Amino acid sequence: MSFDQIIDRRGSNSSKWDMMEAATGVGAEDAIAMWVADMDFAAPDFLQEAVQGLLDKANYGYFTGEAEMKDAAAWWMRERHGWTAEPDAMFSTYGLGNGIAMALQAFTEPGDEVIIFSPVYHEFARKIAKGKRVVKESPLVIQDGVYRMDLDALEASLSGRERAVLFCSPHNPAGRVWSREELQALAAFCVRHDLLLISDEIHHDLIYPDQKHIPMAVAVPEVSDRLIMLTSASKTFNIAGSRLGLVTIADEGLRARFADVYRALDVSPNLLGVVLTQAAYSPRGAAWVDALVRYLDTNQQIFRGAVAEIPGLSAMPMQSTYLAWVDFTNTGMSMEEVTKRVKQGARLAPNMGADFGTGGEQCMRFNLALPKARLTEATDRLRAAFSDLQ
Ligand SMILES: Cc1ncc(COP(=O)(O)O)c(C=O)c1O
Structure with missing residues (x-):
């Protein structure tokens, strides 16, 4: 191809x-x-072969394989991103959009404010509003031709009702790869104001040669007690139709809270998402x-x-x-x-x-x-x- x-x-x-x-x-x-x-x-080819393997079995009943898919994802995060993500800390969601929505349900209440750095992926604001939470925009500023966060302006505008930051790393739109210092400054901000940090890293594999994406969990391991990591193979491998996202939560307490929502909604992965994601996260x-x-x-x-x-x-x-x-x-x-x-x-x-x-x-x-x-x-x-x- x-x-x-x-x-x-x-x-x-x-x-x-x-x-x-x-x-x-x-x-x-x-x-x-x-x-x-x-x-x-x-x-x-490797995705076509995986689907062919599925067709050859001529069976679309209940299935196993989620654990192997998570192992493959953990391998990918370690190999490609230097991030040790435990398979047991991962939840498979119905696309990553569903992972964002469930994280908002699990960790915030209706009326809580959720900070986003605008302009940003349009669905962030929609999902916050659909869950009856309140969007708090922190407009990015342009410095040296690229977007930067203005945490001083954000600090000055806080209402006290903010509960979480929904962050896009790298950033959509405009493709900003945040530096380690920027990630650390954001994490310190979250600690100072007791905010949950939800880091959507769905675009993390499409990084241009002179740049280095640093997963939030790697840049600031000290905030693992307030960090939710969101990833998916969907952008990297063009498999958004197979609807599979991964929410990884290292902290046991936060994981238990997310698990409550996950179980209550009876979420489980679909066969195609598991098969394609496992095939994607491979040496080929x-x-x-x-x-x-x-x-x-x-x-x-x-x-x-x-x-x-x-x-x-x-x-x-x-x-x-x-x-x-x-x-x-x-x-x-x-x-x-x-x-x-x-x-x-x-x-x-x-x-x-x-x-x-x-x-x-x-x-x-x-x-x-x-x-x-x-x-x-x-x-x-x-x-x-x-x-x-x-
Ligand atoms: C930052 C970001 N998060 C989430 C999504 C949606 O992911 P999914 O299609 O897996 O729901 C997108 C899609 O463009 C995106 O850009």
Whole structure:
């Protein structure tokens, strides 16, 4: 399988392609989907073989294998991230979104405030609100061209009702890889204000060559008594449809509280999620991810290079993820005009930055996980849509 292979995902029940028109309003025949965070690459052989093994058995009844999958996940975290995550400390959830929602249920009460660093993955705010908790945004500030947390401003704005921080590491959108010092400062903040720290590290494998992602559990082992680690193979291996996330809780007391909610809701993993996750967290998986990251790195360079040539547009440097964050402020145009040019002019369907909360209003998020030929087509069209600014 080559990452260059163009796959027509229309009509395949892909949300990204088959819901594009309804969700983004971009319906042109040659439209390019750049919104939902999944990749337009065919599944690698080792995943196909795992599914074939399942088909060969011709049996979809109750199953074993969760323990082996967790062992594989523990191996991956140790090998790839230097993090010793005990399989017994892991819970398999229905996708990671479900893991976030259950953590909020387990550790906070309705009315409690949950801190997020905006702009951030739009589902954070939605899940907090759906659980009848209250979103407290701490807007990121831009320094040296990248996002940074402003913990002083956050401290000054505390109401006393905050119970938890829901953190995204690396950050979605904009792909910020947080430094050890930043992670330590956040953890110290949580200790000072007695906050639970929920660290969503779903994008942790897609890190560009000169960067190093440090799992929160490695950066600040001393806060394990308030730390919830969230991971999944879904972004790394493009298997979000198999709905499996992992919530890892080292602290026994916190683990027991989470287990109460997990048991009460009768959550258990599904067969496909277990089979694909186990196959993914393997030496073959590791080699594939290394090749994937190299491919995505050239994609992000192509995209950011093209954006840099368009006056008024700026793409934040990408340290990780395939999600580019483009700021249109300096075009001097309204976002209505920008949106018209991107959606109707260029026939591209990115995410609207405003959905990511305060700070995202003038931005759009572009998914760059697509074959190069299609990416180049997208950048050509973006250039053409703003050609009068040249
Ligand atoms: C930071 C973050 N957390 C969680 C999710 C959702 O994970 P899942 O599809 O496993 O529910 C996403 C998906 O884009 C994400 O970016």
